[in-house]
Amino acid sequence: MINTHQMDGTDFQKSVWEQLLAIPRGKTRTYKQIAEAIGHPSSYRAVANACRANPTPITIPCHRAVRSDGSLGGYSGEGGVATKARLLSEEGAL
DNA sequence: CACATGACCTAAC
C-alpha cells in the first residue's frame, strides 16, 4: 500500500493519485470519472494536470487514465504515449 | 491578484 499523503503536492493532487491507485490492474478510468470519484465532477481539467504533475509515474499507475473518447491522451513518463499504450497492452486493458 | 498553461469534455459543423 502506498501513502499518497506523504508525497509532495496539493490535497487535490493527492486525492487524484489516490484514485489512480484505486484503479484495478487491467482497467482504465477516464479523467472525468476520477474527478467525480474525488468529489469534484467538474474539475476533470485539474485532474489531468494532477496526473501530469505526478512525481512518480512508477509508483502511481497514471497510465490507466484515458480520455472519454477512448484515446490514450498523454503521458509524462518515459516514452510518452507509446509507453502508456504498451503498459495498457501488457495489462490487458487494450 | 491577474494572466497563462494543460495528459480534458461536450456540442456543433
Added chain:
DNA sequence: TGTTAGGCCATGT
C-alpha cells in the same frame, strides 16, 4: 469521422 469553438478547473509565473 475529423476539425473548430467554448467552457472548465487547479497550478505556476
